[in-house]
Amino acid sequence: MKITVFSGSHKGREGNTLIMVEEFLKGAEEAGAETENIILAEKKIRYCRGKFECWLKTPGSCTIRDDMDDLLPRFMDSDIVVFACPVYFDNVPSIMKNFIDRLSPVLLPHFEEDEKGEYRHAKRYEKYPKFVVISNAGLPEQTNFEVESLFFRRLARTFHTELIAEIYRGEGEIFRGQKNLMLKPLIGKYKKLLRSAGKEIVATQSLSEKTIKDLEKPIVPQNLYITFGNEEWDRLIKESLNDEK
Numbered sequence: 525m526k527i528t529v530f531s532g533s534h535k536g537r538e539g540n541t542l543i544m545v546e547e548f549l550k551g552a553e554e555a556g557a558e559t560e561n562i563i564l565a566e567k568k569i570r571y572c573r574g575k576f577e578c579w580l581k582t583p584g585s586c587t588i589r590d591d592m593d594d595l596l597p598r599f600m601d602s603d604i605v606v607f608a609c610p611v612y613f614d615n616v617p618s619i620m621k622n623f624i625d626r627l628s629p630v631l632l633p634h635f636e637e638d639e640k641g642e643y644r645h646a647k648r649y650e651k652y653p654k655f656v657v658i659s660n661a662g663l664p665e666q667t668n669f670e671v672e673s674l675f676f677r678r679l680a681r682t683f684h685t686e687l688i689a690e691i692y693r694g695e696g697e698i699f700r701g702q703k704n705l706m707l708k709p710l711i712g713k714y715k716k717l718l719r720s721a722g723k724e725i726v727a728t729q730s731l732s733e734k735t736i737k738d739l740e741k742p743i744v745p746q747n748l749y750i751t752f753g754n755e756e757w758d759r760l761i762k763e764s765l766n767d768e769k
Contacts (some may be wrong), residue, residue: 527552528602532609532620533711536565540660540699543735545608547715550657551722562598564619567591571622575657578629584648585629592626600630604725605653607676610696611661614671625723630757652685656725660696663713664746689731691721691739695749710743
C-alpha cells in the first residue's frame with residue numbers, strides 16, 4: 525500500500541499538523557505501508573488560470589510547467605492520499621486549496637450524474653486514491669472543523685472516491701508544549717493514538733468508532749487550555765513589544 529501525504533501548512537516543517545502526520549505515518553509504516561510526506565510549502569505551485577487548457581489543449585496535463593508535473597502522478601499512483609493542514613479561518617489554508625485546484629487534469633470536463641442525481645465531472649481514470657484528512661486548530665472545539673469536513677467530503681465525491689478517515693485535533697497549540705513535564709505524557713498518549721490510527725488505516729482502510737472517539741477527546745481540559753493559551757499570547761505580545769524598543 526502506498527500512502528502519500530500532502531502537507532499544506534504555510535509553516536512547512538514547523539507546523540503542528542506535521543507532528544500529527546509523523547506519528548500517523550509511523551503507525552502506517554509499522555503496518556507495512558510505503559509512505560511519503562510531501563511538504564507543499566517547499567514546492568513551486570502556481571495558481572490555476574481557469575482556462576480549461578488541461579481539458580482542451582493538453583488533455584490530462586496542465587499547461588503550466590511547475591512542480592505539479594511531478595506531484596500529479598504521485599497523487600494518482602497512491603492508494604491513499606492524506607490531506608494534512610491546519611484550519612485557517614474555518615477552512616483549508618490557501619496553499620492547500622491552490623494544490624487541490626491544480627488537480628483538475630485528473631478529471632474529464634464532461635458532466636455526469638451521480639447516484640444521488642447530482643452532477644459532477646466524469647472520471648478520466650478508472651481508479652482514484654482514497655482520501656484521509658489530518659488537521660489541527662488552535663481553538664479547542666471540534667466544531668472548528670465543520671466547514672473543512674464538509675469540504676473534504678464533497679471533494680471525495682468530486683474525485684469519485686471515498687473519504688475513509690478524518691482526524692481532527694482541537695487544542696492544536698498544545699504541541700508547542702512537548703517539553704513541558706506536565707504536558708509531555710499527555711501528548712505522548714495522543715501520539716500513540718495517532719500511530720494506532722495509522723496502523724488501522726493500513727489494516728482496514730477505516731477507523732473504528734472507538735478510535736475516532738479516543739482521538740477526539742481533549743488532551744487537557746478546555747478551561748485550562750484557554751487560560752494557558754491566553755497567558756502565552758500575553759507573553760508573546762509583551763515579548764514582541766520589548767523587541768521593538
